Amino acid sequence: MPKFVIEREIPNAGDLTPQDLQGISQKSCGVLKDLGPQIQWVQSYVTDNKIYCIYIAPDEATVREHAEKGGFPANSVAEIRSTIDPTTAE
Template sequence: MPKFVIEREIPGAGQMTPETLQAVSQKSCGVLKNMGPQIQWVQSYVTDNKIYCIYIAPDEATVREHASQGGFPANSVAQVRTVIDPTTAE
């Protein structure tokens, strides 16, 4: 199943309280549960003004539907084509 990186522009994301992040996570998980097992949230990285999310889904449309249902921005959705790390250099 394809993996996607989603860029969400959220001004002040890095200043969100743990309670706010928990509420956002709960909303996302609720939408995922309703959409079924074909889409999975792997993890997210919170920066100053953006959240970068990793999802596994059958296609970009499914990722965008999750964002729409959850009320989350999905400013950029990119399919991961391959993964490299330091061992790639060996």
């Protein structure tokens, strides 16, 4: 199943409290439960003004449906074609 990276522009995301992040996570998980097992949230990275999320989903439309139902921005959605890390150099 394809993996996607989602860029969410959220001003001052880096200033969100642990409670804020918990609430966002709970909302996301609730929407995921409603959408069914075909979409999975893997992990997210919070930066100063954006959150980058990794999802497994059948297609971009499903990722965007999650964002719409959750009220989350999805400014960019890109399918991950390959993954590299330091072991790729070996």
